[in-house]
Amino acid sequence: MQQQSAPDNAVVETPTPRPLRVVQWATGTIGARALRAVIDHPSVELVGVYVHSDDKAGRDAGELCGREPVGVRATNDADEIVDLGADCVLYMPLLFDLDEVCRILASGTNIVTTRGEFHRPAGMDPVVREAVEAACALGGTSIHSTGSSPGFVTEAVPLVLTSIQRRMDHLAIDEYADLSQRNSPGILFDVMGFGGDAGEFADVRLAHVESNFGPSLAALADTLGLNLDTIRTTGELATARSTVTVAAGTIEAGTVAAQRITVSGIRDGRELMRFRPTWYCTDQLDADWDLHATGWHITVDGDAPLDIDMRFPIPLERMSEISPSYTANRAVNSIAAVCAAQPGIRTTVELPLVVPVLA
Template sequence: MEQPFRSVPVGTAVAPEGDGNRPLRVVQWATGNIGTRALRAVIDHPNLTLAGVYVHSDDKAGQEAGELCGRDPVGVRATRELDDILALDADCVLYMPLRFDLDEVCRILASGTHIVTTRGEFHHPRTMDPAIRTAVEEACALGRTSIHSTGSSPGFITEAVPLVLSSIQRRLDHLAIDEYADLSQRNSPGILFEIMGFGGPADTFEEFRLAHVQSNFGPSLSALADALGLSLDSIEASGEVALARNPVTIAAGTIDAGTVAAQRITVSGMKDGRELMRFRPTWYCTGDLDADWDLHSTGWHISVDGDAPLDIEMRFPVPLDRMSEVSPSYTANRAVNAIPAVCAAQPGIRTTVELPLIVPEFS
C-alpha cells in the first residue's frame, strides 16, 4: 500500500549563552574503544577544549588524558568522582558508558552541562519510559540544557542518511537498512561475549538479545517515521543465529564449536499491518558457520521503494586487520561533531530532526 508523507521542518536552535567565539569546554565520559576515539577527537578539534575526563576503573583514575588516547599531555587528569566533573562547569559531556545511569545523567544536565551520548535511550522521547523521560526533562529544564543520542548505528544510518534519501521522495512504500559487521578483529571481549552473546548457547539467544536490539534501534526507526509523518503502529523484532562449525580464535578470544558465531536480527517498523521500514544487522565473527548466510563485508546496504527508488551500498574500505583501529571513528566522530548544535539547542531531549544538519569543523 502506498504511503504519502509530508516533510517536517527541522527544529530551531538558539545561540548558546556567553562568548560565541569561545571554544566549547567538553568532558569525555568513559574511555572504552569509542570513548578513547572521541577523547582524541576533542583534543584535536580546533574549536573544542578538553575540560575533564571521567573513567570507571581505578587504574585509569589520575592518568593524563593525552596518555589515555595516544596524544601528548594536555594538562587534564582523569577522575572517578562525579563531583569533580560537575565542578568543571563544562559546556558538554560526551556520555559514553557501557551502562546508563539515570541519576548521573540528571545531575549532569541539572548542573548546566549539555550531553551528547552514544547510548540509545534518547532517540525517541515519545516512547521512552515515562518516569525516565520526566526525570530527564525536569533536569534539562533546571539546567537549561539539552541531551541528544547519536552515533553511526543507530543515528547516522537509521536517521541522518534516510532523512537525506527521503528528500527526493514523494511516496515511501518501504525502507530497508541492512548492516554487516565482521567482528573477528574487534578486541572487545566484554561487548562481544557478555553483551552480544557470541560464544554462548543458541537456546538463550532470543531472551539475551532481541529485547536489547529492539530497544536500541526501534526508537530510532520511530523517530524517523515521525519525522516523515508516518508514525508507526508498532515495532517488532525477530532473530536467528548461526553456530561455529569449528573452534575459532578472534581478537576478543575463542568461540567454541557449536556456539553462536553469527547473528541476524530484524527490527521492523509496522504500519497498517505491514512492514514499512526495517533495520537488519548481520553481525558475525567467522564465515565458518553451520548456515549458508550471505556475509557482505562490513558496511551498509540501503534500499528505498517509493516513487524515486534507490539501491545504495556503503562499504568501509578498510582492511580487516585495520578495522578495529578505524571503526570507532564512525560512531565517535558524529557525536563530537554534534556538540555545537546540541549546546545551541532548546532545552530538552533533542532528536536528529530537531537539530540542524551536523557539519564538522576541520579548521
C-alpha cells in the same frame, strides 16, 4: 551625540567565538576515541575527564587516548566535573544513570551521548522523560543521543535519502560486521554467544537490540508522517560448518558463528522499515545468508527507489583500531548544535545538519 560612521576602507574586526568547553565522561573504547577527537578539535577545549576506575583517576587525558599530555587530569569525583561549568559533557558510560544525567543538565551543562535512551522522547519511560526535561529546564540545557548506529545510519542518512521521495513503500537498513579479527573474547563469547549452542535466540539479546534501534526507527517514521503501529524484533542464528580460529579464540563446528537480528517497524499490518544487523565470525556457515563486507546496505522502495552500499574500506586487522571513529566522531561533531539548541531532549530532526569543523 551623532555617531560617526567608519571609513569605507576601515577593517571591522569580528570577535572570535570562544572555544566550547567540553568534558569527556567515561573513556572506554568509544569514549577514548571521542576524547582524542576533542583534544584535536580546533573549536572546542577539553576542560575535564570523568572516569570510573581508580587506576585511571589522576592520569593525563592525553595518556588515556594515545595523545601527548595536555595538562587535564582525569577524576572520578563527579563534584569536580559539575563544578567546572562546562558547555557540554560527552556522556559515554557503560550504564545509564538518571540521577547523574539530571545533575549534569541541571548544573547548566549540555549533554551529547552515544547511549540510546533519548532518540525518541515520546517513547521514553514517562518518569525518566519528566525528570530529564525538568533538569533541562532548570539548567537551560539540552541532551541529544547520536552515534553511527543508531543515529547516523538510522536517522541522518534515511532523512537525506527520503528527501527525494514522495512515496515510500519500504526502507531496509542492513548492517554487516565481520568480527573474525576482533580480539574481544568477553564480548563475542560471553555477551554475544558466539561459539555456543544454537538454541533459541535469547530474549534478553533481542530486547537489548530493540531498545537501541526501535526508538530510532519510530522517530524516523514519526518525522516522515508514517507513524508505526508497533516494533517487532526477531533473531536468527547460524553455525560454523567447520571449526574456525578467529582473533578472539576458537569456534567449534556446529556452534554459533553468525547472528542476524531484525528490528521491524510495522504499519498497517506490514513491515514499513527495518534495521537488520548481521554479525559473523566466518562466512562458512550452515545458512545461506547474504554476507556483505563490513558496512551498511540501504534500500528505499518508493517512487524514487535507491540501492546503496556504504562499506568500510578498512583491512579487517585494522577494523578495531579505526571503527570507533564512526560512532565517536558524530557525537563530537554534534557538540556545537546541541549547545545552541533550545532546552530539552533534542532529536536528529530538531537539530540542524551536523557539519564538522575539520581545520
